[in-house]
Amino acid sequence: xxxxxxxxxxxxxxxxxxxxxxxxxxxxxxxxxxxxxxxxxxxxxxxxxxxxxxxxxxxxxxxxxxxxxxxxxxxxxxxxxxxxxxxxxxxxxxxxxxxxxxxxxxxxxxxxxxxxxxxxxxxxxxxxxxxxxxxxxxxxxxxxxxxxxxxxxxxxxxxxxxxxxxxxxxxxxxx
Numbered sequence: 001x002x003x004x005x006x007x008x009x010x011x012x013x014x015x016x017x018x019x020x021x022x023x024x025x026x027x028x029x030x031x032x033x034x035x036x037x038x039x040x041x042x043x044x045x046x047x048x049x050x051x052x053x054x055x056x057x058x059x060x061x062x063x064x065x066x067x068x069x070x071x072x073x074x075x076x077x078x079x080x081x082x083x084x085x086x087x088x089x090x091x092x093x094x095x096x097x098x099x100x101x102x103x104x105x106x107x108x109x110x111x112x113x114x115x116x117x118x119x120x121x122x123x124x125x126x127x128x129x130x131x132x133x134x135x136x137x138x139x140x141x142x143x144x145x146x147x148x149x150x151x152x153x154x155x156x157x158x159x160x161x162x163x164x165x166x167x168x169x170x171x172x173x174x175x
Contacts, residue, residue, distance in 0.1 A: 096173050
């Protein structure tokens with residue numbers, strides 16, 4: 001019920017100076033004054049260290065949808081000091097989805113693969129299915145992807161029906 005005027009904003013460690021500046025400008029246009037921009041990993045370490053009196057070295061790994069960041073902090077006694085923080089904007093959950101989508105699409109005949117990559121609706125359905133499968137494989141050892149009428153050609157419809165195991169997922173995404 002109170003008016004907010006000043007904010008502290010968290011961003012992925014991979015954000016560039018230009019992205020951070022654009023974020024500040026967007027907040028200014030919304031009537032907010034950005035007091036500080038923190039890397040998300042720094043904010044997490046601050047929250048963790050706020051109640052921790054013992055000294056410790058903390059390693060934070062943030063594997064998000066589009067990026068991965070790693071940070072090392074010394075915490076304790078109300079102090080949080082970052083040793084290093086680095087991110088890779090090309091490694092994240094989206095990359096795992098792409099890896100799975102490429103594998104699943106390869107199970108189709110070559111001419112049907114082309115239809116998947118050219119058909120936005122088929123591609124969307126495929127990505128939604130592999131994202132669900134990825135999430136399911138974090139808690140179970142196997143899942144099934146079933147997408148009826150995924151590829152439609154003059155010759156008819158082709159259905160996707162493929163089993164996927166956690167071991168396959170780990171092998172495919174190991175690189």
